[in-house]
Amino acid sequence: MNYTETLDYLYSKLPMFTRIGEAALKKDLHNTIVLCKKLGNPQDNFKTIHVAGTNGKGSTSHMLAAILQQAGYKTGLYTSPHLKDFRERIRINGEMVPKSFVTNFVEEQKATIAEIQPSFFEVTVAMAFSFFAAEAVDIAIIEVGLGGRLDSTNIIQPELSVITNISFDHTNILGNTLEDIAFEKAGIIKKNTPVIVGEREFPSANVFVEKAGLETAAIEFASDILKADQVHTEPGMLVTNILKGEELLFENLKLDLTGSYQLKNVLPVLMSALKLRELGFSITDDAIYSGLMAVKELTGLQGRWQTIGVEPTIICDTGHNVAGIREVLQNIENTKHQKLHVVIGMVKDKDIAAVLSLLPKDAHYYFCQPALERALPATSLKDKAEAFNLHGSAFETVEAALASAISKANKADLIFVGGSTFTVAEVL
DSSP: OOHHHHHHHHHHSSSSSHGGGGGOSSSHHHHHHHHHHHOOOOGGGGGEEEOOSSSHHHHHHHHHHHHHHHHTTEEEEEESSOOOOGGGGETTTTTTOOOHHHHHHHHHHHHHHHOOOOOHHHHHHHHHHHHHHHHHHEEEEEEEESSSTOOOOTTTOOOEEEEEEOOOSSHHHHHHSSHHHHHHGGGGGTOOOOOSSSSOOHHHHHHHHHHHHHHHHHHTEEHHEEEEEEEEEETTEEEEEEETTTTEEEEEEEEEOOOTTTHHHHEEEHHHHHHHHTOOOOOOOHHHHHHTTTHHHHHOOOOOOOOEEEETEEEOOOOOOHHHHHHHHHHHSSSSSSSSEEEEOOBTOOOHHHHHHHHOOOSSEOOOOOTTTOOOOHHHHHHHTTTTTTOOOEEESHHHHHHHHHHHOTTTTTEEEEEEEEHHHHHO
């Protein structure tokens, strides 16, 4: 198979969460264990950092990767989902896995895939581990796909576990309470392995402390130790001082990820860098400064409060649950504009009513549906939105919705595109 045929095989033959939702999930680690065993357990051949959390785990993973790259380490990065190119999921020092590796891996493993019937995600995890081992990375940042305890990535023995935060998402899978969700995320905490948690929040903090105690894992909450101070913006940069108690730890730290929510994410990133120093990694302050001000360039991260057009300003963001949308709305409020236009598409298995209840009623809406089976039809989204006094028009495609918004917006207006990672993927 050529590369296109290989992707068709992966997308169409294997159960894929992004396409069909919960039915694609395997409720244990068996397939991943068997698949990686047949590959010689490549995940045991390089060091890792494991990153979980409801929101911010993608940004956190990319920031850590950027810092480690600048520190001189050959750094692997596994994330999901991808936005434009499947190979975004698997990178080394920002470079995507070659197409040839993807096609060769799938060709060589077709018999095993036929035998054990893994999911799309299980195959991509094994592919990433094989690539990182073959390329002899110094360390790899491994982002959890969903949850943690039963996620396919949870066969690694990391140097450090990182949990960004806990809020409601995928409740049909992870549970209906914050304690239940925290229990699943806490599943990445390993014996005698330090863990950094981004935010101390009740009641999830108690779950993490209890699990860390059972595993004799040293645990620290970044929000207890560090805080952002004197925050301001410069063109293309979010700038802050970072304090440890009264001590000025990092002055004028610049982030090229400019969403205000990155102030939460950068705290566990910095705590992780400091912890890695304790573990023997050579990470200078210069590596931290230069890494954080060039995350997008160094790692290829997209879709986080990303400006994709001017006059009118067009911004997209992958935030898609209640906590993520609250952060998006704060950023909209902080962005100078006259009228607000919202291009929004969602998937069926999200808490749609809770998200819609938060959205501003004075915006004009362009309801659409990303091109996947899980997408909520635009007309259904429009009907649900009208119950919350959100008014606009329905469009069959994301492209048509954005084109209509651009045609109706004035130069001083703001067009926001979001509601789903997949909506953002299509505008990018």
